[in-house]
Amino acid sequence: MTEQLRPFEVGDYDIVAAYSKEQALTLLNEYCGDKFTLEDMDITDLSDQLDRTIHLEEGGTETLGEIMSRVYTPQYLFGWE
Template identity: 90%
Template sequence: MTEQLRPFEVGDCDIVAAYSKEQALTLLNEYYGDNFTLEDMDITDLSDDLDRKFHLEEGGAETLGELMSRVYKPQYLFGW
């Protein structure tokens, strides 16, 4: 069985694509240059919320599912 990338909300305002909560936290730490721990941050798997819409900086909106359909590797996606 192959692991699947999942969207995670890390903290209150960052979305990352990762295989696990631990990897999501690592990606956030790399992005910000911080050293948060699992005890420091709430991490929520948004796999059941793929119809959630996010407004794009360039205008318009996109669902989390649409965004995830173009993601093929673990990465920081966006924040607000």
């Protein structure tokens, strides 16, 4: 069985596409230049929330599933404050 990229919410403000919680945290740390640990952050698998509406910075909305359908590699997706 091939692993599948999943959306993870890391902390309260960031969404990343990764294969695991550990990789999600690594991606966030690389993106933000931080050194958070698994003990520091709540990391939630959002695979069961693909119908969640995301308000895009440039206007409009998309579902998390629509965004994930265009993601083929682990990466930081977006965040908000």
